[in-house]
Amino acid sequence: MLLGKGKRDLIDVNGIEVAYGHAKVLHNVSLRLDAGEMAFIVGRNGAGKTTLLKTISGLLKPVAGSIVYQGQEIQGWPAESVAQQGIRFVAQEKKVFGDLTVKGNIQLAAHASGEALETAVSRLTELYPKFSTFLNRKAGVLSGGQREILLIGRALVGNPNLLLIDEPTEGLAPIVIEEILRILNQMKAQRVSAFIVEQNLSVVSQLADCIYIMKEGKIIREIREKSQIANTDELEGYL
Ligand SMILES: Nc1ncnc2c1ncn2[C@@H]1O[C@H](COP(=O)(O)OP(=O)(O)OP(=O)(O)O)[C@@H](O)[C@H]1O
Ligand SMILES: [Mg+2]
Numbered sequence: 001m002l003l004g005k006g007k008r009d010l011i012d013v014n015g016i017e018v019a020y021g022h023a024k025v026l027h028n029v030s031l032r033l034d035a036g037e038m039a040f041i042v043g044r045n046g047a048g049k050t051t052l053l054k055t056i057s058g059l060l061k062p063v064a065g066s067i068v069y070q071g072q073e074i075q076g077w078p079a080e081s082v083a084q085q086g087i088r089f090v091a092q093e094k095k096v097f098g099d100l101t102v103k104g105n106i107q108l109a110a111h112a113s114g115e116a117l118e119t120a121v122s123r124l125t126e127l128y129p130k131f132s133t134f135l136n137r138k139a140g141v142l143s144g145g146q147r148e149i150l151l152i153g154r155a156l157v158g159n160p161n162l163l164l165i166d167e168p169t170e171g172l173a174p175i176v177i178e179e180i181l182r183i184l185n186q187m188k189a190q191r192v193s194a195f196i197v198e199q200n201l202s203v204v205s206q207l208a209d210c211i212y213i214m215k216e217g218k219i220i221r222e223i224r225e226k227s228q229i230a231n232t233d234e235l236e237g238y239l
Contacts, residue, residue: 015029040198052214054089055067069162089166102135102139123157127187152183169200201239
């Protein structure tokens with residue numbers, strides 16, 4: 001899906017500082033991703049993980065630092081402009097348009113990105129074939145897991161360059177988490193690039209090319225070594 005971008009950095013977040021009013025919550029945060037990689041952001045509640053994804057997506061403006069995406073500084077850009085550059089944010093709250101059908105939810109994204117509806121829908125049904133029988137169902141009746149899958153499918157509409165996914169397995173039953181894991185694995189095989197916030201360390205260790213550990217608004221470790229990524233006990237120690 002995202003081939004041909006070479007080894008150049010897709011995104012380079014450099015020393016960003018983010019505050020809510022006077023309360024600074026991100027301190028000198030730096031992270032980077034090459035095209036085709038999945039990096040996971042791990043940390044306790046309140047560590048600043050959502051704030052970080054919102055800042056990359058343009059929903060929050062950093063007070064310092066830079067975000068260089070495909071060679072261009074995008075910090076401070078409005079969220080719509082960031083989205084137009086191919087960065088998609090899947091929020092933690094799993095909010096869908098409940099009164100619209102599944103297809104209607106996809107149609108909004110297809111319209112926004114200029115993609116044909118059929119192609120857009122196929123992005124969802126390729127991830128989760130069962131959705132082909134739910135397309136005319138109201139999104140409001142979907143289970144939590146199905147909503148998350150719909151949101152991920154919707155984020156893939158228009159073939160974005162970078163996904164930012166906030167806690168895709170939060171609140172889901174183990175069997176549904178397995179389904180999300182399968183979907184993320186399939187996306188990884190297609191070289192979808194993503195920063196994913198995730199607390200389930202088993203999911204993290206099975207998918208990550210890189211793990212960033214956050215604590216109190218700072219990145220305290222970057223792990224790229226395969227044996228360390230696989231070691232969930234060691235990862236647990238950082239939480
Ligand atoms: N809108 C806001 N206004 C003020 N403070 C906020 C706001 N949103 C978050 N915070 C604070 O910023 C800090 C980081 O919050 P954030 O939501 O980024 O953490 P998180 O790592 O995503 O946590 P969780 O695991 O609970 O989702 C916390 O101390 C939080 O209370
Ligand atoms: Mg959060």
